[in-house]
Amino acid sequence: MKKSHIVILVLVVAAVAIIISIFGDMSTYETFSSAAQSPDKQFHIIGVLEGDRKINYDPQIDPNHCSFMVKDKSGIVKKVIFNGAKPTDIEKSEQIVMKGKMDGNEFRCTQIQMKCPSKYKNDQVAVGNAS
């Protein structure tokens, strides 16, 4: 066997191991209730704004605190707290994807992605980042 073949074999084995480990690193889409079962882990939750789409954000009280109600795919409504400035145009979002974890009865969210209905047919995606 050639030396280069040995090195390549080692590299390929390492790469396969790493690629398998990728799956462990991926997050999953959950609902509020399934996320609550492992409160230490961060998940993705997809939902829509509820509560008349009201966003509580007053930078004069705290520029890093934004809260609103979200209904997840299973229909459960929870309060979501986002530690950052209000994501642009979140009121208009058709759907939001939140990254974070459950904290008691609230969802603490570190990142928000939104799908907004656009002026014309194709969608625009905007993003808000907390950390």
Next chain:
Amino acid sequence: MQTQFIGEHLLPGQLGHFFTLLSFIASLLSCYSYFQSVRYEHKNKDLSNTWLTIARNSFIIHTAAIIAIFFTLYYIITHHLFEYHYAWAHSDKSLNTKYLLSCFWEGQQGSFLLWAFWHSILGIVVIFTGKGLEARAMTVIALVQACLATSVLGIYLPGEVQIGTSPFILLREQMQNAPIFQQANYLSMVTDGNGLNVLLQNYWMVIHPPILFLGFASTLIPFAFIVAALWKGDYTEFIKPTLAWSLFSGGILGLGIMMGGAWAYESLNFGGYWAWDPVENASLVPWMFLVAALHTLVIFRATGRSLMITFFFYVLCYVAIWYSTFLTRTGVLGDTSVHAFTGEGKSMYWHLIIVIFIVGILGFSLISYRRKTMPIIKTEEGLWTREFWMFIGSFLLMLAAVQISISTSLPVWAPLAKWVSGKSFAPPVDPVAHYNNIQIWVAIIVTLLSSSALFLKFKTTNLSSIGKKFALMAAVSVVLSILIGWSQQIEGSQYVLLLFCSIFSIVASAFYAFGNQKSLIKMGPSLSHFGFGILVLGILITGRKKEVISLNTLGGFIPLGKTDMKEAIKESQENVLLYQDIPVAMNDYWATYKGDSSSTEDPRSFYKVQFERKNSATNEVLEHFLLYPDVFMNMKGEKGFSANPSSKHYWNKDIFTYVSSVSAKTDDLSSVSLDTFRSFKLAKGDTLFLSKGFMVFQGFNTNIKDKRYTQEANDIAVGALLDIFNLEGKINSVQPIYIIRDKAVNQIDDTTTESVGAIVRLGKIIPEENKAEIQIKEIEQVKPYIVLKAILFPHINLVWGGTILMILGFLLSMWRAITKKKEAKQSSEAA
């Protein structure tokens, strides 16, 4: 009855449709004729030449048709013919002329046209330079052009099958059911278009897409040449053009990718130049395959080894180009990407899958067909040879690209994974860490190999002759690593290792350039490796030491109910509230919001923020600059908000700011003034009531660690610690400082802006009573304010500089590859 619509300009659209069809037919004819020309190459020379003439002329007609489409569409956009859907959807009358060009490639079809345009221009170059491989390479190029042309054809087949979407479709055809189009004079109601997405109204949007698409388009040429080589079964003639085109492509595509990064950094508020977003990855992956292929081709040129893998890498690269297009344009990325094309692309789904298969089957089946005839060297390469380590490096690059590709393709394989495991997979919680943790090891090995391999020779190396050099270079790199690592506070074993490897790469490439190569024309490879080393070093430093400075660290702010300090910091404030004219500390700066430029006409408002660095004792201003982050608001009568950052550039760092929120506009804000300072004597534990909360004096502090204060010998400095509460509890604390330096007194005020707005000053210390005289100025809450986020990027210029050097290295190597006379194939300085 057919309605006669009033005021429509139908001619440009008809011309456009004609040219699209012409470009498609001409490319097909060119492809077929080139193919025929190859078929009769040996059987009938005259017939072959006739076909060749037809093929060349059809390709020229095809190119002319694409240019004509370009001008027709541009005419429609610049003349605001909103009866056309493309103009209506992507432009409006208020747009600046330079952005009219951006409208062109904002849409799916416009960017396909741009891509096809570059293909055809590069194709013309191949016609003139392709020589013995022209007909075969051009068959491939014309075939790909025909595939691309179908994407703008807009032909409807029976059974609801649509091939491509025409950019010349009329608004009323696009939205047939809308009642407005029942009226003959509908155009009088469509007076303006939808305009360009504000995020794209930026000069980067004008220059970045053409460069990126030139890079994308140029990868076709090396692919066409390797297909030609396989087809002909000639494995020498293709080397020179393939190498030169690969170097061109590597340089331009690399430039395009990093320009995308610069665009994100300069004008989008993602807070960085690279986020491992799927769209970014989609162009990085083919580039990595291309660089791998380029290196194995050099091995083949010098030693006759690695031919098969070279072909394999090139095919992989070109398949990756179309796969990237598939990922970013069909909407499959959906929620996982910030800026992928979505929605519009549903009709492209099968279209692009078919093209991927055409390209992949063409390449891989030819390799398999020719595998027996490819020259193979039976003997084993030596361990200490350039080809051995170059090969390992290229192979590793390929594997790294595969990893990025698999992670990026999550939305593609997620349905399958769900079917198998029952879990619906989402992207990693921290995607940047996900990629970084794997790719850092690739970067470590690649930087090390890319520099060391320069010193090894092809076929055999006299190790003793380079041993001393390596020892010297390693010593220099260790010293530099210690210096940089210490000054930049690089911690963590893998980061220290990467620091050393990137510095070693810089040092070794420089040594090689000036010690071994000497002449500038030969320096391409060492220059690009040198640039790569600097780029990696820049990525390391900016990534590790990026600091959010709008985070108010003063007084150790801990949010309520958070006992874990790490969590507290993570969740604490990264956005800071700035009231007009009230300075707030940020790192060693005072930031003050000075007002805005908003007018009712311009949807864009600039916010003037003053940054000052002061001498802590004398209050003398050491440095002063203004930043103007801006915000687009109220676009087209809708509520909208889009912030663009503003940065202060230093040679060694950038201060990057953007506005995340602003106060509602009221006209009488300016008439409100602050109240004056009021003095209070407080002992430890005393409470002081304010209009919106209270503060408690926690005592003096003589051990002051505050970035705004630089200690000098003989200073007497005392801070007063005050915790601030609102009605719900403690919100933060402040520490005004009192300094005596050379008998002169100075005070450093502190500001709290959240809910209890006040400027706090330590007016006097009364030692006999052990009390502090605290002066308070409350801030009227109706003052205009902005919410600002500020990030400090150290040494970002290493990233840009390294990229530029690397690209210059590519282009210099390309120049060398083109101009180099036929030297002995065994020449050893090629790399």
